[in-house]
Amino acid sequence: MSNPEVAAPTIGVFDSGFGGLTVLRALIDRLPQAQFAFLGDTARLPYGSKSRRTIARYASESARFLVNEQGAEFLVIACNTASALALDAIQDAVSVPVLGVIEPGAQAADAASQTKDVLVIATDATVQSRAYTAASRARGLRAIEKACPLLVPLVEEGWIDPSSAAGAVTAEVIRIYLAELAAEADAHAFNPDALVLGCTHYPLLRSLFEAAVPAGMRIIDSAQAAAETAIRLFRPKAGHTQEAGCPILSTSLVERVGDHPAQPTRIRCFATDSVEKFERLGSRFLGRPVGNVELVDLGG
Amino acid sequence: MSNPEVAAPTIGVFDSGFGGLTVLRALIDRLPQAQFAFLGDTARLPYGSKSRRTIARYASESARFLVNEQGAEFLVIACNTASALALDAIQDAVSVPVLGVIEPGAQAADAASQTKDVLVIATDATVQSRAYTAASRARGLRAIEKACPLLVPLVEEGWIDPSSAAGAVTAEVIRIYLAELAAEADAHAFNPDALVLGCTHYPLLRSLFEAAVPAGMRIIDSAQAAAETAIRLFRPKAGHTQEAGCPILSTSLVERVGDHPAQPTRIRCFATDSVEKFERLGSRFLGRPVGNVELVDLGG
Numbered sequence: 001m002s003n004p005e006v007a008a009p010t011i012g013v014f015d016s017g018f019g020g021l022t023v024l025r026a027l028i029d030r031l032p033q034a035q036f037a038f039l040g041d042t043a044r045l046p047y048g049s050k051s052r053r054t055i056a057r058y059a060s061e062s063a064r065f066l067v068n069e070q071g072a073e074f075l076v077i078a079c080n081t082a083s084a085l086a087l088d089a090i091q092d093a094v095s096v097p098v099l100g101v102i103e104p105g106a107q108a109a110d111a112a113s114q115t116k117d118v119l120v121i122a123t124d125a126t127v128q129s130r131a132y133t134a135a136s137r138a139r140g141l142r143a144i145e146k147a148c149p150l151l152v153p154l155v156e157e158g159w160i161d162p163s164s165a166a167g168a169v170t171a172e173v174i175r176i177y178l179a180e181l182a183a184e185a186d187a188h189a190f191n192p193d194a195l196v197l198g199c200t201h202y203p204l205l206r207s208l209f210e211a212a213v214p215a216g217m218r219i220i221d222s223a224q225a226a227a228e229t230a231i232r233l234f235r236p237k238a239g240h241t242q243e244a245g246c247p248i249l250s251t252s253l254v255e256r257v258g259d260h261p262a263q264p265t266r267i268r269c270f271a272t273d274s275v276e277k278f279e280r281l282g283s284r285f286l287g288r289p290v291g292n293v294e295l296v297d298l299g300g
Numbered sequence: 301m302s303n304p305e306v307a308a309p310t311i312g313v314f315d316s317g318f319g320g321l322t323v324l325r326a327l328i329d330r331l332p333q334a335q336f337a338f339l340g341d342t343a344r345l346p347y348g349s350k351s352r353r354t355i356a357r358y359a360s361e362s363a364r365f366l367v368n369e370q371g372a373e374f375l376v377i378a379c380n381t382a383s384a385l386a387l388d389a390i391q392d393a394v395s396v397p398v399l400g401v402i403e404p405g406a407q408a409a410d411a412a413s414q415t416k417d418v419l420v421i422a423t424d425a426t427v428q429s430r431a432y433t434a435a436s437r438a439r440g441l442r443a444i445e446k447a448c449p450l451l452v453p454l455v456e457e458g459w460i461d462p463s464s465a466a467g468a469v470t471a472e473v474i475r476i477y478l479a480e481l482a483a484e485a486d487a488h489a490f491n492p493d494a495l496v497l498g499c500t501h502y503p504l505l506r507s508l509f510e511a512a513v514p515a516g517m518r519i520i521d522s523a524q525a526a527a528e529t530a531i532r533l534f535r536p537k538a539g540h541t542q543e544a545g546c547p548i549l550s551t552s553l554v555e556r557v558g559d560h561p562a563q564p565t566r567i568r569c570f571a572t573d574s575v576e577k578f579e580r581l582g583s584r585f586l587g588r589p590v591g592n593v594e595l596v597d598l599g600g
Contacts, residue, residue, distance in 0.1 A: 043354050051574045054343050153453045165476055172469050274351045
């Protein structure tokens with residue numbers, strides 16, 4: 001018998017916009033007993049073109065909302081920019097374990113790469129932080145990072161169908177960016193065999209990337225990697241050791257998610273602006289209707 | 301002899317980002333006796349994808365900064381989105397005359413168009429406001445508006461040289477947007493002969509637009525139109541009557557700008573984020589170095 005008195009723990013998922021819904025989608029499928037609260041800080045997006053100080057302030061306010069107002073007991077920062085520039089600030093702002101997407105992305109690149117040379121594409125701010133370079137280097141990988149600021153607006157415009165004139169524009173933008181990356185790799189005598197999609201919007205362009213990369217190059221989705229890391233944290237195997245750069249969950253939290261009687265997954269979505277746009281675009285990322293999105297004012 | 305005790309009046313120019321520097325550029329050239337304070341609300345850009353409520357709050361805070369902190373006696377809202385959605389809110393927030401770009405843009409379209417059917421391209425929020433449609437209709441024009449959200453990031457990425465592969469992408473994006481506009485014009489039996497660039501970023505793509513529009517179609521730059529309107533307000537001719545939708549300046553303000561002894565133009569630029577990026581990109585819009593940009597915190 002299920003016990004309705006025992007509430008399943010809430011996992012908080014945060015992004016500056018909608019892209020992080022791809023992480024939420026993977027978590028829902030694999031952790032059906034958990035409750036979820038998703039916040040998109042849509043009034044202040046994009047983070048990718050802003051400074052570290054501003055990103056840290058916005059992301060900390062968002063994290064506090066999920067923990068203090070929504071009771072989240074574990075946070076996934078499903079935003080590469082916030083993970084790259086503000087993970088420390090978020091950890092200081094809240095008292096629950098926090099997982100970003102950079103370490104899982106670097107770990108997945110390490111697992112996929114034979115040559116140990118990897119390419120990373122991301123927003124301006126993520127690239128300038130060199131967070132992927134640092135996380136890669138800690139694993140013995142070399143990384144070249146490149147900012148691709150046109151890809152987020154192309155995804156939000158819906159220009160993702162390769163058979164259309166609009167999708168052909170996106171394919172050409174990807175070709176130009178990858179050619180610039182390849183030239184830089186050559187100049188540094190790199191031999192890359194993995195490409196990290198370091199922004200949660202980019203997985204929607206996956207088929208265009210697959211058509212554009214050289215044969216044999218593996219494509220790593222940092223959002224998917226973070227979801228898989230989170231699932232491993234909740235499904236520890238015997239003899240499991242801590243993953244580099246990842247938080248440790250309390251035994252009680254893991255048990256409450258793992259052992260809680262199955263119940264309908266409960267998702268609450270919040271946005272700081274334009275809930276209509278969130279409801280419209282969000283379903284594209286979540287792969288199902290996002291339902292009612294609640295407007296929240298973080299004072300920004 | 302000039303009298304250093306009499307300070308020239310300060311004109312405040314506001315944009316969500318850098319694009320409004322094209323308006324400032326035109327004003328500096330034509331009103332050399334005025335002082336200028338420019339604010340780019342770069343921490344919260346872009347406004348074009350946000351809701352009316354949020355845009356009104358951000359723009360009002362920005363306007364109050366220019367008037368209350370910098371002593372501006374006249375404001376030019378050099379941002380189509382803020383002009384379209386927040387001009388009333390700004391006028392309520394400050395006690396000085398305020399000029400937006402929508403009315404001057406519609407007026408210039410009226411002057412240029414023979415058929416009285418015009419096309420308007422702008423951001424999502426500007427288009428959804430239907431401000432250009434309303435301002436056009438008040439002049440007996442019919443307007444079709446279209447959001448072109450990819451053009452701002454293309455300009456900010458610097459993909460504006462038509463002889464490069466990157467510029468060819470921008471040309472193709474413009475071709476797709478204009479083809480969609482032409483199809484809509486046909487469907488409504490419009491016969492447009494003017495295209496309003498309803499975003500201060502778009503004038504940097506002027507040569508690409510000139511190559512893409514049908515022969516005989518006039519291109520209207522709303523930023524340039526607003527600057528010309530502001531200059532007319534400061535240079536009234538005898539028998540001059542109030543321009544529709546434009547504020548009235550006090551005789552004393554006009555005289556103080558007009559009669560003040562010439563002095564080196566003084567420009568102070570402020571941004572809410574990333575002054576380095578402002579200094580780097582701003583010069584492209586201003587046509588000269590922007591100088592030191594001061595960081596300001598509007599609490600957002």
